[in-house]
Amino acid sequence: MKSSRLVSILLLLQTRGRMTAAQLAEELEVSVRTVYRDVEALSAAGVPLYGDAGHAGGYRLLDGYRTRLTGLTADEAEALFLAGAPGPAAQLGLGSVLAAAQLKVRAALPAELRTHADRISGRFHLDAPGWYADADETPHLPAVADAVWNSRVLHVLYRRWREPTDVERRLEPYGLVLKAGRWYVVAGPGPRTYRVDQILQLTSTDVEFTRPADFDLPAYWTAYQHDFRDRLRRDEAVVRLAPGVGLAGPVKGDAHPEEDGWTRVTVPIESLDHAHAEFLRLGTGIEVLQPPELRERIARTVAELAQRYGNFDTDGGD
Template sequence: MKSSRLVSILLLLQTRGRMTAAQLAEELEVSVRTVYRDVEALSAAGVPLYGDAGHAGGYRLLDGYRTRLTGLTADEAEALFLAGAPGPAAELGLGSVLAAAQLKVRAALPAELRAHADRVGGRFHLDAPGWYADAEETPHLTAVADAVWHSRVLHVRYRRWAEPTDVERRLEPYGLVLKAGRWYVVAGPGPRTFRVDQILRLADPGEEFTRPCDFDLAAYWAAYQRDFHDRLYRSEAVVRLAPGVRLPRAVDLRTDDDGWTVARVPIESAGHAHGEFLRLGARIEVLEPSDLRSSIARTVAELAGMYGNPASDGDD
């Protein structure tokens, strides 16, 4: 929509300063010709926007010009306040900062959008961790976040799964990621990923490092997750699923006459799949691999022996 694109141009120039038409076009994913037309429209509307020719040229706003946030739509205002998760911000020591920022943004919103934003806080609450996840202490989170922000080296004692479990590491922390209620720090060299709650001891020697200018935290994390799942699910099983049952990452092969679906499912291991599949009870039948099918059959037989035959209970 053109109106939202005009607001985006204003905000980009306001936050980044001088930008060329090509840079604006790339940012907004439009043609340079479209940027030219939008700039003309802004100028015609009285926005003090200037274009400088030459190699170091580009568009810029008159010094001191600031646009109010009247270009926000109702959905954008709601999303902005919904994205402000107070729990994680408080863990990082930024709870009061977030509250102050939201207060300032709220004051800049028109009355009708302010009502929309206020409604979000009263009707939606984000709680990322699962029900059965124990609250994990992360005593060094604030120190790690400070090192991330100021590009300072950390010397840590870290507990890992493999032997030796407790190791010394020198970290150059590039960024923090919150995943399913658990904090991870992505750090060089490498980079590599570390759980913040597994840092046993931390020292800040005051040494600074240079963060790679081309490092993209979101792109790294997406690739890390793909690699994690590729390494995690190295085996697969063939199962029959009762009507209505769905499994993550399952690939349907066919549907039987009785409505059951035969599917191929990636699994971490036969032992892990054993427990996961048993949770579905009689709504799943394992066809392959044979050792997994046999182990589940043995478990079911043991359970039947333990609980007896329900059909015979109460018989004389």
């Protein structure tokens, strides 16, 4: 739409300064001739827009001119306020900054879009952590965030799961990720992923590092999650499931229905301990066939439970 394109030209010139017609055309994916017509329309509307000829020429706005137009559609305004999660921002020490930014954006919105933005905050609330997990204590999160922003080296004492548990590390923090209420810092060299709540001690430095120009945080995190799941479930088990019983995790290959209505499936498992606990949750709705050690372990647990609770008469008699 032409009106949307005119707003885009204004915002581009306002944020980038001087731009040529060719640069504007490439940015907006239109012809140079279309840019010429749009510029004429803006000038006719009273926008102080000037064009300079020559090699270093281009279009620019009069110095000091600012537009209150944001170019936001109703959907864009709603998405902006939905994305502003106050909890994580407060953890990063940016709670007041986020509130001030949203207030300024709201004030700049036309009345109709302001109503849409207010409706979002009143009808949607983002709460990342799970129900049964206490919030992680992350006293070093603001310092880590500052180092990420300013590309500063950190020296930390970090607690990991294997021996030796407490290790010293020199980190070049590339970015922070919030996953299910838990903060992770992705840092070089490597890069590698560290839980922020497992940083026991932290020393900030004035030493700057160069963040790799080709590092893509979302792409890294997606690949990291896939690799984590692959490493997590290296073993497998063969089980039978009662009619109507399903598994929360993935299934390898096709399911095989059997004559009694049960279904035989092969599932990846993290470990015998984890599979033992997860399969017991399904009670009589599952039978483990393989591996033998898992089947025997569940059988022992069931026998111990039967002994603990004692014999009872299912008919209610004495």
